Amino acid sequence: MDNSEVAQVFFEIADLLDLQDVAFKPVAYRRAARNIEALEEDLNKLLADGRIEEIPGVGEAMAKKIEELLTTGKLGYLEKLRSEVPAGLVEILRVPDVGPKTAMVLHNDLGISSIEELKEAVLGHKLHGIKGFGEKTEERILQGIRTLEAKGGRTLLGLALPVGQAYVEYLRASQKLDMIGIAGSLRRGKETVGDIDILVGDDQPAAVMEAFVSYPQVAEVLMKGPTKSSVRLKDGLQVDLRAVGTESWGAALCYFTGSKEHNVEMRRIGVQKGLKLNEYGLFERDSGKMIAGATEEEVYRALGLRYVQPELRENSGELEAAKEGRLPKLIERGDIRGDLHVHTTWSDGFSKLEDIVEAASKMGHEYVAITDHSQSLRIAGGLTSEKLRRQVDAVRKAEDSAKGRIAVLAGSEVDIKSDGSLDFPDSLLKDLDIVIASVHSRFKMEKAAMTKRVLTAVGSGRVHVLGHPTGRLIGQRAPYELDLEEVFRAAKAAGVSMEINSFYDRLDLGDTNCRLAKAAGVTMAIGTDAHRVEHLEYIKYGVITARRGWLETKDILNALVAKELRKRLGGRKP
Numbered sequence: 311m312d313n314s315e316v317a318q319v320f321f322e323i324a325d326l327l328d329l330q331d332v333a334f335k336p337v338a339y340r341r342a343a344r345n346i347e348a349l350e351e352d353l354n355k356l357l358a359d360g361r362i363e364e365i366p367g368v369g370e371a372m373a374k375k376i377e378e379l380l381t382t383g384k385l386g387y388l389e390k391l392r393s394e395v396p397a398g399l400v401e402i403l404r405v406p407d408v409g410p411k412t413a414m415v416l417h418n419d420l421g422i423s424s425i426e427e428l429k430e431a432v433l434g435h436k437l438h439g440i441k442g443f444g445e446k447t448e449e450r451i452l453q454g455i456r457t458l459e460a461k462g463g464r465t466l467l468g469l470a471l472p473v474g475q476a477y478v479e480y481l482r483a484s485q486k487l488d489m490i491g492i493a494g495s496l497r498r499g500k501e502t503v504g505d506i507d508i509l510v511g512d513d514q515p516a517a518v519m520e521a522f523v524s525y526p527q528v529a530e531v532l533m534k535g536p537t538k539s540s541v542r543l544k545d546g547l548q549v550d551l552r553a554v555g556t557e558s559w560g561a562a563l564c565y566f567t568g569s570k571e572h573n574v575e576m577r578r579i580g581v582q583k584g585l586k587l588n589e590y591g592l593f594e595r596d597s598g599k600m601i602a603g604a605t606e607e608e609v610y611r612a613l614g615l616r617y618v619q620p621e622l623r624e625n626s627g628e629l630e631a632a633k634e635g636r637l638p639k640l641i642e643r644g645d646i647r648g649d650l651h652v653h654t655t656w657s658d659g660f661s662k663l664e665d666i667v668e669a670a671s672k673m674g675h676e677y678v679a680i681t682d683h684s685q686s687l688r689i690a691g692g693l694t695s696e697k698l699r700r701q702v703d704a705v706r707k708a709e710d711s712a713k714g715r716i717a718v719l720a721g722s723e724v725d726i727k728s729d730g731s732l733d734f735p736d737s738l739l740k741d742l743d744i745v746i747a748s749v750h751s752r753f754k755m756e757k758a759a760m761t762k763r764v765l766t767a768v769g770s771g772r773v774h775v776l777g778h779p780t781g782r783l784i785g786q787r788a789p790y791e792l793d794l795e796e797v798f799r800a801a802k803a804a805g806v807s808m809e810i811n812s813f814y815d816r817l818d819l820g821d822t823n824c825r826l827a828k829a830a831g832v833t834m835a836i837g838t839d840a841h842r843v844e845h846l847e848y849i850k851y852g853v854i855t856a857r858r859g860w861l862e863t864k865d866i867l868n869a870l871v872a873k874e875l876r877k878r879l880g881g882r883k884p
């Protein structure tokens with residue numbers, strides 16, 4: 311067992327004691343757990359030296375428990391506590407606003423011992439009768455359950471990244487740091503993250519730790535140590551900070567970027583070469599001499615590998631590719647020349663067409679496609695044929711007003727109806743510069759029917775892009791039943807691109823499916839699905855997703871210059 315595992319056990323003990331309404335002890339266990347997490351040294355080493363009781367807050371009784379955990383990997387006391395408290399009650403504590411007291415009342419009065427049962431009771435208004443519980447409490451608990459379900463305890467990339475970047479900028483500026491950056495799953499660009507990890511290279515990090523816990527957004531300091539601290543922000547996000555010596559910056563950045571699986575494979579490659587890799591550096595096994603560690607690049611090089619971009623570090627073939635020099639040259643934000651999916655006040659957007667065009671031009675786009683909804687999608691203000699005709703004129707005018715600064719494509723995000731037909735007649739679609747076809751209704755069709763529906767649209771000869779191809783909303787709505795492989799095959803044959811919808815609750819296609827689509831020879835179109843000017847920036851999340859899908863410039867439709875794009879879009883329309 312390592313330090314963090316022992317700390318986890320102590321946290322669990324504290325929860326279990328809370329549920330038994332034991333006084334004082336939970337606080338003591340939590341304090342000890344935090345101190346263990348903050349330790350510099352390995353507990354196993356402290357045990358060997360007989361120094362366990364030197365840990366602040368750890369007395370004789372706790373020291374014995376730590377020893378039992380380290381030597382046997384188990385703890386009798388924990389097992390006893392677990393047997394005394396109904397399984398599931400600990401889980402209920404994860405619901406925001408439900409503390410141990412509430413959990414015990416719910417259990418004793420209503421026999422509730424799982425989140426599932428709690429939800430049922432709340433929906434059935436069973437909490438009403440209990441003293442101290444009212445409608446408000448029910449509402450709050452239900453809200454809490456929903457939040458928990460939606461995120462699975464994780465936060466969307468698009469919500470976490472700005473928070474992490476602002477935190478890093480605050481530390482960089484106030485502490486004059488050059489070695490600072492985001493690590494963990496956030497650096498890898500995963501669609502959701504468990505927490506935010508920040509790494510600092512600094513030989514005297516005391517002031518950095520102080521500044522970290524003093525950040526105005528901090529709600530609670532979970533732990534503060536000389537090289538490690540951890541906070542919870544007001545919005546609920548947890549942020550971990552680690553500081554390492556400057557000579558270890560690269561090795562530590564590798565280590566704390568992960569993924570864990572990538573790290574394991576890196577260490578294995580090291581072992582084969584007689585080397586030892588950890589967060590402090592790369593060392594010769596026999597002499598202990600440090601041979602790399604100041605930069606990530608030198609760590610990879612010393613292992614005989616090309617540099618692996620963070621988005622690829624999932625142990626899904628990137629290390630073999632790095633060894634053989636066949637890593638992809640990943641698409642970058644700067645390679646993207648325009649946005650292919652934008653809504654305006656003509657349908658359900660909040661920004662005017664003219665403002666979108668202006669903003670897109672300002673951010674450096676060579677083109678922007680205006681793609682409002684089609685007539686069937688009434689709740690989203692879908693355009694009638696006649697209104698779309700008028701919008702095309704407005705788009706041409708907006709382009710003229712831009713005086714060559716930006717090309718404006720007249721398009722539509724046209725509904726794929728349940729029989730696979732498109733929501734506008736051919737005669738209208740053929741006059742548009744770009745057509746995105748999307749499913750927005752009847753999500754629950756069976757796989758065969760849904761696949762046929764989508765294939766009909768893909769094969770219509772009128773469609774350039776299949777919009778948000780799986781329909782999933784991260785943490786909220788599962789993808790619809792669809793044979794994606796068959797869709798990819800048809801798309802390749804018809805020259806239809808798959809969208810990477812960049813809105814951070816969609817990211818659709820996601821990373822894995824991007825990779826599959828590329829393997830099937832399909833190109834991707836990155837679009838923001840912006841509904842207001844500010845959303846245009848979300849293109850970055852589409853780019854990150856594309857990178858996680860191993861995509862290169864040639865795989866991306868909107869990496870083409872305007873002229874080439876027009877040729878490609880026009881070329882395949884009959």
Ligand code: DGT
Pocket residue numbers: 493494495496500502503504505506507565566567568569570573574
């Ligand atoms: P998350 O936060 O669940 O989205 O995922 P990560 O990957 O950010 O994981 P996190 O925050 O627990 O740890 C950050 C990185 O630190 C992780 O990607 C790899 C490294 N790391 C953490 N714990 C371990 C460990 O026990 N073994 C190894 N090899 N690496 C670890």
Ligand code: CA
Pocket residue numbers: 494495496503504505506507
């Ligand atoms: Ca993390």
Ligand code: CA
Pocket residue numbers: 494505506507550
């Ligand atoms: Ca972490």
Ligand code: ZN
Pocket residue numbers: 723748750777778
């Ligand atoms: Zn849509």
